[in-house]
Amino acid sequence: MEKLDEAVLVELAVSDNDQRAFSELVNRHQSNLRYSMRQLTNWNEDLADDLAQDTFIQAFKELHRFRKEAKFSSWLYRIGYNIFLQYVRKKQLDTQSIDEDPYTANQLMSSEQGDEDSPLHQKVAKLLAMLEPERRSVLHLLLHRQNTQQEISEIMGIPLGTVKTHINRGRAVLQQKLQGWRETTS
Amino acid sequence: MKEKIDLDLNRLSMPDFGESDTELDALFSDAREGQPALFDDNFTKVVANSLPTKPIRRRKGGISFDLIGAMIGLVLAYFLFDVSRVVSGVLSLVPETLTLSPVHILMALGFVSGMSVFAWWAVENSRA
Known part of the structure; x- marks a missing residue:
């Protein structure tokens, strides 16, 4: 089997x-x-x-x-x-919350739960939670599952143009947040 | 000139964040490489116990049967009924003049609204 x-x-x-x-x-x-x-x-x-x-x-x-x-x-x-x-x-x-700082929230969660195995994965999840659900799925499929834009379009049943828009805007939001975290920690 | 405009548009739609762009890809790359194996026998058991017991229906050629039935029905109707009489009968049902009063319009609007609510309810329930 x-x-x-x-x-x-x-x-x-x-x-x-x-x-x-x-x-x-x-x-x-x-x-x-x-x-x-x-x-x-x-x-x-x-x-x-x-x-x-x-x-x-x-x-x-x-x-x-x-x-x-x-x-x-x-x-x-x-x-x-x-x-x-x-x-x-x-x-x-809808866990989207632009005002909330996911890095801080993640730090709090890690210290409270003491989960030593998945802070990286929680961090990524917190970052994705900044995006609306459809955009979140697109970015996950692209950046984690490494699907092509065409594959994402087929999997999610949305037009290719919409996928591209989600990628451009989603990446921009995630990059800005990452930049913010770096500045906070440095 | 056109090329310049296209380039500018590309710049607008694809912002370059340089270092953080690489950082974003690196973060996801780390997550991908360090993805934990979430394997749990209990999870499989829970799924197996929740599966419907009746067999999965495979509608093999279901559409062809429908089509054949419809074709037979059309052929029978063509030979058994006088088409011109049916057509003239249907046409005689159409009124020569039509008067629309506000009450009629309100009734029509009410009907359309009711059908819309019913359609919305049906879609929401089918998702549940």
């Missing part, structure tokens, strides 16, 4: 309703998806895991729509992004 191709696993899950095959897909992709969700939710681990679980469940329900020529991780991320956006719309979770 472990060495089977993803297309075969999808076929087994769809035609034979083989949940073991789908569990194998979960095993292969959970780490990346859970990490991405943490980056999108300002490193809220519980929320990120809930969204990742919802993503896998939704993916299972829509597995018959998966085209074999597509990349499973991209397809999964598309579902995940939609789940994240639905959550934001429903709960009005």
